[in-house]
Amino acid sequence: MNIVELISAHADATPDAKALVYGTDSYITYKQLMHNVRRAANQLRRHRPGTHVGIVMRDTVEQVYLRLASMQVGVIAVPLTSRVPKPEFDKRAKLFELDTIYTDAEYSEHLSGYNVTRVDNFDLAFGAEEYHGYHSSDHDRMCMAWSGGTNGTPSGLYYSHASMKASADNSNRRWNPNSKNEVFYPVVPQFSGAFIFYLFIALTHGHALVTEVQPFTPVLVANNVVNHQVSHIMGTAPVFSTILRRGTLPRDGHVPRRCYASGDSVSVQIQKQWQDHYGTKLYVMLAASQTGGFCEQSENDPLDSIGTPWPEFTEVRLCDDNGNDVPDGEVGQLWIRNPSCAVGDVSVEGHTSFDSKGYITTRDMLMRRNGLYYMAGRKDDTFKVNGQFVSVLKIEDHVREIPGVFDAVAVPDFDLQGLPRVKVYIVPEPEHADAEQIKNQVYHMSDYLLSHERPRSVEFIDEVPRHPGSMKLQRFRLHPLYKQVQSA
Numbered sequence: 001m002n003i004v005e006l007i008s009a010h011a012d013a014t015p016d017a018k019a020l021v022y023g024t025d026s027y028i029t030y031k032q033l034m035h036n037v038r039r040a041a042n043q044l045r046r047h048r049p050g051t052h053v054g055i056v057m058r059d060t061v062e063q064v065y066l067r068l069a070s071m072q073v074g075v076i077a078v079p080l081t082s083r084v085p086k087p088e089f090d091k092r093a094k095l096f097e098l099d100t101i102y103t104d105a106e107y108s109e110h111l112s113g114y115n116v117t118r119v120d121n122f123d124l125a126f127g128a129e130e131y132h133g134y135h136s137s138d139h140d141r142m143c144m145a146w147s148g149g150t151n152g153t154p155s156g157l158y159y160s161h162a163s164m165k166a167s168a169d170n171s172n173r174r175w176n177p178n179s180k181n182e183v184f185y186p187v188v189p190q191f192s193g194a195f196i197f198y199l200f201i202a203l204t205h206g207h208a209l210v211t212e213v214q215p216f217t218p219v220l221v222a223n224n225v226v227n228h229q230v231s232h233i234m235g236t237a238p239v240f241s242t243i244l245r246r247g248t249l250p251r252d253g254h255v256p257r258r259c260y261a262s263g264d265s266v267s268v269q270i271q272k273q274w275q276d277h278y279g280t281k282l283y284v285m286l287a288a289s290q291t292g293g294f295c296e297q298s299e300n301d302p303l304d305s306i307g308t309p310w311p312e313f314t315e316v317r318l319c320d321d322n323g324n325d326v327p328d329g330e331v332g333q334l335w336i337r338n339p340s341c342a343v344g345d346v347s348v349e350g351h352t353s354f355d356s357k358g359y360i361t362t363r364d365m366l367m368r369r370n371g372l373y374y375m376a377g378r379k380d381d382t383f384k385v386n387g388q389f390v391s392v393l394k395i396e397d398h399v400r401e402i403p404g405v406f407d408a409v410a411v412p413d414f415d416l417q418g419l420p421r422v423k424v425y426i427v428p429e430p431e432h433a434d435a436e437q438i439k440n441q442v443y444h445m446s447d448y449l450l451s452h453e454r455p456r457s458v459e460f461i462d463e464v465p466r467h468p469g470s471m472k473l474q475r476f477r478l479h480p481l482y483k484q485v486q487s488a
Contacts, residue, residue: 028061044073059212141161235261239261240261261285316373364379410423
């Protein structure tokens with residue numbers, strides 16, 4: 001079944017129920033949602049099924065209409081962000097061979113050279129005629145895409161009707177048994193993979209979704225939580241840490257019963273403060289873009305654990321660099337296979353994230369101990385500070401140019417509020433004794449690094465950790481979460 005048919009069924013059964021909510025008390029009902037989706041679908045029919053179309057827009061209800069309309073008619077929507085340098089944006093657009101980019105007034109001026117359709121005036125762009133048909137291709141085929149990538153190398157994932165439905169059904173079965181009219185609030189940009197999954201978790205089961213997610217301010221988030229009586233909220237670690245520090249969400253008022261941190265590393269410190277202050281647990285969600293989540297913490301699990309994989313739904317492996325399973329107590333790369341996994345990927349380098357048995361390889365490094373799983377860092381060369389990706393290779397290259405530095409490794413570290421910042425481990429050259437001079441130069445690299453990229457702490461070590469066989473750098477061994485699980 002086309003997944004939009006499931007949403008349409010809710011529109012028929014409960015036409016006046018809230019589907020999309022925003023502002024102080026504004027909302028779109030399921031009847032209005034499907035009316036506008038069908039109007040957009042009538043225009044998207046001009047593209048052949050399987051055609052890739054880009055979406056570069058503000059986070060609005062119109063973007064949701066386009067997402068659903070594309071699935072209704074068999075067009076593959078590719079949400080893109082313009083918050084990357086133009087050369088990187090061009091690489092991503094070329095990777096998907098976009099036929100058209102749908103955009104609004106805010107972004108259209110940045111898209112010269114592309115076939116652009118403006119939709120900031122929805123009524124003018126899509127007219128009044130509705131399309132009531134549904135593309136009936138194999139429900140396991142690609143129907144939605146996500147564009148990502150690190151270090152300037154674009155990549156992407158594809159989802160199917162079946163994987164979206166599996167994620168939505170599984171999440172609702174575990175989070176909302178027998179519940180109705182829940183309100184989901186993904187405090188992430190709409191082009192993110194995590195937003196895609198939350199969108200379908202909510203709408204395929206008749207719940208409501210808060211669409212006003214950017215620009216993020218702690219006051220905006222707190223107001224939305226209270227005004228719309230949010231039951232499920234998902235955001236990055238800075239979202240929850242900032243709310244705690246600013247006190248924008250009263251502890252004696254409405255607090256979501258399910259809170260998930262996704263994307264950034266979240267420290268035990270933030271989790272403990274959240275639980276102590278609000279009396280509800282702050283869960284950790286991993287691999288949201290690839291699988292829609294795979295693991296669940298119970299109320300009694302220790303805070304530094306991410307819990308256990310969903311039984312009878314998810315198969316998990318922790319593997320070394322050669323794809324061999326690592327024993328309990330050792331750190332391995334997370335491989336996942338479940339019905340909600342992405343069904344395909346694309347990369348300029350031609351590599352795939354899937355093995356021959358259908359496991360998708362993530363960049364997360366985990367440890368398994370006594371049946372519980374623990375986060376031990378990331379395998380790749382990036383992490384986020386203040387919601388922006390940091391390229392550690394760039395930082396390390398500049399640090400190594402400092403006189404007296406033999407080698408350098410950049411990793412995330414947590415500040416006093418539990419938020420990730422850049423830390424650099426330095427191996428000094430033999431006989432070089434002026435450590436303070438090296439530190440001073442590291443802290444004053446504003447000519448080379450952006451504010452979120454600049455190291456906030458420095459530690460000197462004798463050597464960097466490397467694989468004894470391949471001699472590849474094992475950056476995760478210096479990650480604070482890896483040290484945390486090792487010390488435990």
